[in-house]
Amino acid sequence: MHSTHPRQPLAPPTMTYCLPVWHGWAVLPTPTREYGGLTPTPRGFRARVFIGDARDIHEHTARELAAALAHCSDYHVHGTDPHGLATAVGLLAALLGR
Numbered sequence: 001m002h003s004t005h006p007r008q009p010l011a012p013p014t015m016t017y018c019l020p021v022w023h024g025w026a027v028l029p030t031p032t033r034e035y036g037g038l039t040p041t042p043r044g045f046r047a048r049v050f051i052g053d054a055r056d057i058h059e060h061t062a063r064e065l066a067a068a069l070a071h072c073s074d075y076h077v078h079g080t081d082p083h084g085l086a087t088a089v090g091l092l093a094a095l096l097g098r
Contacts, residue, residue, distance in 0.1 A: 012073055014046045015039075017065070019054070026054035026079075026088060028061055038064060041072040049088070051079040057088045066095035 017038065019026040031037040041047045047069050051057065069075050069092070077092065079085040 012044055012046050013042075014048060015041050015072075016048045016050065017068070018050045019052070019057075019061075019065070021052045021054045024053075024055040024084075026051040026057040026061060026084065028064055038068040040068045040070070041075075043071040044073050045071075047072040047075040049075060049077045049092075051077060051084060051088055053080045054084040054088070055081050056084055057091060059091065062088070062091040062095060066092055069096060 018029075020029060021027070029037050049065065049069075075092070075096075077085060077088050079088065
């Protein structure tokens with residue numbers, strides 16, 4: 001699931017991604033009729049990714065997320081588990097090259 005937030009006068013718009021957690025793993029959202037899973041971030045948008053209390057993220061999930069974040073100007077990953085947060089940040093940094 002994602003949402004778009006209105007922006008401040010000089011701040012770029014932001015998209016938020018909330019990944020569900022399944023048995024300690026951050027997973028991709030299940031596409032439904034109303035929501036199509038992950039929507040790519042438009043060029044120039046910032047992205048905020050919430051992984052909750054996930055302890056790990058699978059490489060496939062990280063690749064799909066990196067593909068959705070490919071055109072964002074900046075991204076931040078938020079989570080409550082230090083190990084899961086470090087893993088997600090490390091994988092995304094390696095896949096996105098930033």
